[in-house]
Amino acid sequence: MAAPVYIEELEQHVGVEVTLRGWLYARRSSGKLLFLQVRDGTGIVQCVLFRPDAPEGLFARAKHLAQETSLRVTGVVRPHQRREGEFEIQIRDLDVVAEPTAEYPISPKEHGTDFLMDHRHLWLRSKRQHAILRVRAELVRAIRHYFDDHGFLLVDAPIFTPNACEGTSTLFETDFHGEPAYLTQSGQLYAEAAAAAVGKAYCFGPTFRAEKSKTRRHLAEFWMVEPEVAYLDLAGDADLAEDFLVSIISRVLERRAAELEILERDTSALERVQKPFPRIRYAEAIAILQKHGNDSRHGDDFGGDEETLISAEFDRPVIVTHYPMSLKPFYFKRDPSEPGLALNMDVLAPEGYGEVIGGGQREDDLARLEASLEAHKLPKEQFEQ
């Protein structure tokens, strides 16, 4: 048997006999010709069997193969008859590795999300899910490259933690050999300690919130990247957020254009993610909301509706700073000229996606930090661990 190759490598083997391993994606026949679309994860290729050339019995067998049958196909690589730049395989032999035990449950017809999530392992085999996975992987890579290339040291925070960075109401608890331990809501406090050691640090891993709400804004488990830079002030933090978003989005646009097309993503909103991002204060955001008839007042937090209204004023992400301290966690530094406000920022994405980055300047005065812990009724001793 010829050495196995992947579909994405066929170009290097034109005129040569190769063996592919993959799954039957679709099948159709036309007289003496049988066309098998085979996918192997790197692409889909048309494999053609011409009855007069086929070994004894093969044509009849191949004609009834079920969707997602696992196959070994041997044949010669040829340029595709009609599609320039593509290739096809003239089948010489074909081996069934494994046959499905049931009919493939996902058809081109519309399925509900529950049905598809119950068949998630099979749903992953669709073009659209491949595209989503590839965009996500590119984004993860872009995020890591950004921080690695900008002098940040990866310092992964532990998942088990004794403290509640984002409040105590959304903690998942587990029994850690007789002691309660919580699943991390954020690696921030660890990344802060690391930044004081190495200057610039980041962690990037799963974080957990036992959210009561079931919306796409309230996930139980999600990956979060958390950079921390010693001595960085609010303006520097906003600069970093801006540069970071521009960098990772342009990389995905450049490298995953084909996938974004499969997803029918209108990329114009992504292409507009360029510097400078507008920067407004919380008070200005409230004014925008009131202008649109929203009855938010100073001291109110923003929900999805408010974030959408605010971001709709701008053609790219907007950085909103100086929220009331009462809305924000204990660790933010207060604005020296207006101590009721935090030196914080939220970056709100266009198209209703809401807050994509939250950050700000950390309190660097120990006495104030301890007073803030007390005001939030958080147990000081747990933060000493």
Place this chain on the structure above:
Amino acid sequence: MAAPVYIEELEQHVGVEVTLRGWLYARRSSGKLLFLQVRDGTGIVQCVLFRPDAPEGLFARAKHLAQETSLRVTGVVRPHQRREGEFEIQIRDLDVVAEPTAEYPISPKEHGTDFLMDHRHLWLRSKRQHAILRVRAELVRAIRHYFDDHGFLLVDAPIFTPNACEGTSTLFETDFHGEPAYLTQSGQLYAEAAAAAVGKAYCFGPTFRAEKSKTRRHLAEFWMVEPEVAYLDLAGDADLAEDFLVSIISRVLERRAAELEILERDTSALERVQKPFPRIRYAEAIAILQKHGNDSRHGDDFGGDEETLISAEFDRPVIVTHYPMSLKPFYFKRDPSEPGLALNMDVLAPEGYGEVIGGGQREDDLARLEASLEAHKLPKEQFEQ
């Protein structure tokens, strides 16, 4: 004030006034000269204050600064007086950002591990810990680059899972909105499903084991990378493990030589990690053990002592294959010519580090897989989720 720079950038600013932000690592004085070693995470630089040049009162203040005081130092970059290729700063001004509230608890004297772990956030500030973090970050990067560059798609598995990939005795349980959920012991089953969709997949994230033993071989939480390749057999799996280890180790040797020197790591054992790795069967490993007076017999599992004895026979990692199926999880394919043996492999590292990779060919026959689940008394329905 001059624009802030990092110590690693000083070479680009010779003769120019710069501002550094960092922490006092050490201090000594000699007559009219005061030497402050300042670290900022990118390096340590000597900052020199000459009393006659110092602004009023600065010399007296600076002379008493405590270790790890947070500082802003302004001064001119000069080549180091005695060390070629290094730089120093002639201090013009110096600002205290924050003073420690207590004496720095870590001194050059030997501390116990418990003490250092209680002060982990400060311990991170030492040269040795920096070196360890940088080697780890390089290794993580090397691992991701290897798979990204070899056509593997990153598909992160969830942390919450209903199933027990590595047995039920070491599971951490949590309450997921009224339902029990477990912390993942392995993303393998998800990566397998992904590989059947995309050909080659990997996940790389934290995994959990509620181990009873407290040893460096038994961690409650650790990051694990898990590649899965459709159609790969045991020999291909061993090739992949070998190529992967050679690649990531050579990258760390090349890029983290300075850190390995700080750690006083004898790199010769690492330099010997070259292809081909010896490949032996479990039966041969048993023979090696017996030769050395170890009383292991066919059917016994290897502990740390056994792994050390086996690996000591070789100058580089050794790949041990064909363990008894009774020692291995349900998902391995049985050797067709000897069905009591698994088509599995463990890669044992030299120097007593033991198993660094476990892998093998997966069972691809559904009926046998279901029989294996039953033989292991594992609940089939949970594996359908």
